[in-house]
Amino acid sequence: MSNYTLRLFITGHTPQAERAIANLKRICADELQGRYEMEVVDLMEDPEEGERQRIIATPTLIKQLPPPLRRIIGDLSDKERVLSGLDIFPILNDDGDAHE
Amino acid sequence: MSRVRTPQVEKLPSGVPGLDIVTDGGVPRARTTLIAGTAGSGKTILAAQFLVEGVRQFDQHGVFITFEESAEDIRRNVASLDWDVAAFEAAGAWMFVDASPEPGEPVIETGGYDLGALIVRIEMAVKAVGATRVVLDSLGAIFNQFENVSIIRNELFRLTVALKQMGVTALMTAERDDEYGPIARHGVEEFVTDNVIVLRNVLEGEKRRRTAEVLKFRGTTHQKGEYPFTVMEGQGIVVIPLSAIKLRQRSSNVRISAGNAELDAMCGGGFFRDSIVLVSGATGCGKTLMTTEFISGGADRGERCLLLAFEESRHQLMRNASGWGRDYEAYEQGGLLKIIANYPESCGLEDHLIAIKQAIDDFRPNRVAVDSLSALERVSTVKGFREFVISLTSFIKDTEVAGLFTATTERLLGGESVTEAHISTITDSIILLRYVEMLGEMKRGLTVLKMRGSPHDKSIREFNIDGTGMHIGHAFRSVSGILAGHPQHIPQRELERMEELFKDVSPSD
Numbered sequence: 001m002s003n004y005t006l007r008l009f010i011t012g013h014t015p016q017a018e019r020a021i022a023n024l025k026r027i028c029a030d031e032l033q034g035r036y037e038m039e040v041v042d043l044m045e046d047p048e049e050g051e052r053q054r055i056i057a058t059p060t061l062i063k064q065l066p067p068p069l070r071r072i073i074g075d076l077s078d079k080e081r082v083l084s085g086l087d088i089f090p091i092l093n094d095d096g097d098a099h100e
Numbered sequence: 101m102s103r104v105r106t107p108q109v110e111k112l113p114s115g116v117p118g119l120d121i122v123t124d125g126g127v128p129r130a131r132t133t134l135i136a137g138t139a140g141s142g143k144t145i146l147a148a149q150f151l152v153e154g155v156r157q158f159d160q161h162g163v164f165i166t167f168e169e170s171a172e173d174i175r176r177n178v179a180s181l182d183w184d185v186a187a188f189e190a191a192g193a194w195m196f197v198d199a200s201p202e203p204g205e206p207v208i209e210t211g212g213y214d215l216g217a218l219i220v221r222i223e224m225a226v227k228a229v230g231a232t233r234v235v236l237d238s239l240g241a242i243f244n245q246f247e248n249v250s251i252i253r254n255e256l257f258r259l260t261v262a263l264k265q266m267g268v269t270a271l272m273t274a275e276r277d278d279e280y281g282p283i284a285r286h287g288v289e290e291f292v293t294d295n296v297i298v299l300r301n302v303l304e305g306e307k308r309r310r311t312a313e314v315l316k317f318r319g320t321t322h323q324k325g326e327y328p329f330t331v332m333e334g335q336g337i338v339v340i341p342l343s344a345i346k347l348r349q350r351s352s353n354v355r356i357s358a359g360n361a362e363l364d365a366m367c368g369g370g371f372f373r374d375s376i377v378l379v380s381g382a383t384g385c386g387k388t389l390m391t392t393e394f395i396s397g398g399a400d401r402g403e404r405c406l407l408l409a410f411e412e413s414r415h416q417l418m419r420n421a422s423g424w425g426r427d428y429e430a431y432e433q434g435g436l437l438k439i440i441a442n443y444p445e446s447c448g449l450e451d452h453l454i455a456i457k458q459a460i461d462d463f464r465p466n467r468v469a470v471d472s473l474s475a476l477e478r479v480s481t482v483k484g485f486r487e488f489v490i491s492l493t494s495f496i497k498d499t500e501v502a503g504l505f506t507a508t509t510e511r512l513l514g515g516e517s518v519t520e521a522h523i524s525t526i527t528d529s530i531i532l533l534r535y536v537e538m539l540g541e542m543k544r545g546l547t548v549l550k551m552r553g554s555p556h557d558k559s560i561r562e563f564n565i566d567g568t569g570m571h572i573g574h575a576f577r578s579v580s581g582i583l584a585g586h587p588q589h590i591p592q593r594e595l596e597r598m599e600e601l602f603k604d605v606s607p608s609d
Binding site: 012085 | 197199202205207208209210211212213214215216218219220221224225242245246
């Protein structure tokens with residue numbers, strides 16, 4: 001079982017940034033219980049990190065681990081797109097519910 | 101004391117040669133100016149040069165934000181223009197913000213986003229180097245990186261506001277599809293900027309013509325229309341500010357010798373020191389000789405002469421001159437003569453012009469001769485040629501030197517050259533050399549057609565050429581139609597009759 005390292009870059013705590021944080025927390029709680037590390041980086045406080053990671057748009061979610069590295073931008077409101085972007089495919093049981 | 105003044109937008113001199121004349125002093129300070137152009141029109145070069153000249157000439161630091169090529173690609177590309185960006189970076193005068201797309205997987209978009217991170221990075225870079233100048237290259241590339249065009253539009257608008265708050269003067273480049281169509285793709289000009297410069301790279305009669313045009317500057321003035329430019333190695337873009345050149349040259353009453361006593365007499369005592377003389381004639385009828393006499397007439401009096409030859413090689417010119425008893429080699433050794441012989445086809449007309457200007461600036465001649473102007477016409481469009489002649493004339497007049505241009509007529513007898521048609525109004529004097537067929541013999545005729553600001557001999561004089569040069573003789577009397585190319589002998593009786601006719605109507609009668 002691999003661990004996910006996720007970094008969410010925001011520029012100040014705008015409503016959009018707050019939405020992205022809430023959406024990401026919910027997705028992780030639902031799909032990656034205990035298998036992830038999540039960090040929120042505010043570029044207003046640490047602009048150098050934005051330069052190093054070459055962030056242009058915010059919010060940007062970077063999946064650093066497991067490889068390959070993926071970038072997802074936006075408020076993460078579309079769960080299906082976020083999951084496929086992170087290469088997370090829920091395992092479905094016979095009832096069509098996610099496997100516990 | 102209270103004078104009402106309309107608030108003028110201040111300008112920041114770009115330092116790009118010629119551009120500051122066309123822009124009436126530079127680009128609007130603390131504003132964003134859009135540089136729009138088709139692929140290969142020189143947008144990125146202009147953007148980079150804006151920063152380079154800032155560092156070099158004004159000690160103003162710059163930030164280069166790239167959306168398309170990587171910083172490394174740009175460093176390498178502009179190195180071919182002798183710009184050492186890495187050295188500027190090391191000196192803390194230049195910083196890249198690399199916003200070029202990451203290779204690999206496409207970015208996934210879900211929901212709304214903004215370009216806050218980019219703005220933060222730009223602010224950081226501007227602060228880090230203390231930047232006065234910022235360029236963004238290019239807007240089209242940032243639209244290609246994202247799916248949601250309306251977000252990007254809004255964000256770019258926010259970015260220009262942020263740049264203004266930072267107090268930097270910015271250039272943004274944007275692609276356009278047609279040379280004479282909408283200003284830019286994605287309609288960026290509508291929201292990004294009040295100031296637009298368009299760069300063009302037009303194919304005109306098999307020749308490329310690069311031009312720059314200031315389309316608008318809100319709240320301040322600029323020159324109107326397209327101005328040709330060229331990209332020079334080691335210099336970058338050089339705009340040629342043709343009609344924006346002011347007619348500020350003084351006109352002098354000092355006469356100089358044409359190098360031929362008889363011709364001096366015909367012109368009323370020689371050419372004026374700061375005038376342009378056009379010598380027109382068919383091939384082989386004495387234009388190069390007249391050029392040679394013009395040069396020796398200067399060099400013999402200790403004046404410095406610059407000869408720009410486009411039809412004959414150095415060696416041929418030397419041989420010709422010695423055939424007429426003039427020693428070009430001695431003049432050269434004495435530092436009185438500089439010969440630049442080039443094939444007209446060796447480069448574009450704009451490049452020739454800049455090379456000539458450079459030569460005039462370096463050599464500081466008293467006299468400049470161009471033999472022949474018509475040869476240059478071959479490598480240019482009609483419009484381009486006319487602009488070339490105007491700017492060459494203004495360079496020469498600006499430095500108050502005497503100029504002599506030759507033009508070749510297409511027909512052996514009579515006729516006028518295309519060159520003449522374009523430039524006769526620009527020149528101060530025109531001398532025509534013509535073949536004259538008379539009674540089964542080819543003779544040569546010369547006339548001073550125009551001599552601005554001076555009376556002159558209006559007759560058509562016969563001249564001969566021998567081992568010592570040109571010898572102007574008597575007027576062709578009893579012949580008419582020489583200039584039209586149909587000389588007709590008029591019998592003596594007819595001449596007398598005509599003289600009688602004019603006597604009859606004269607008021608003294």
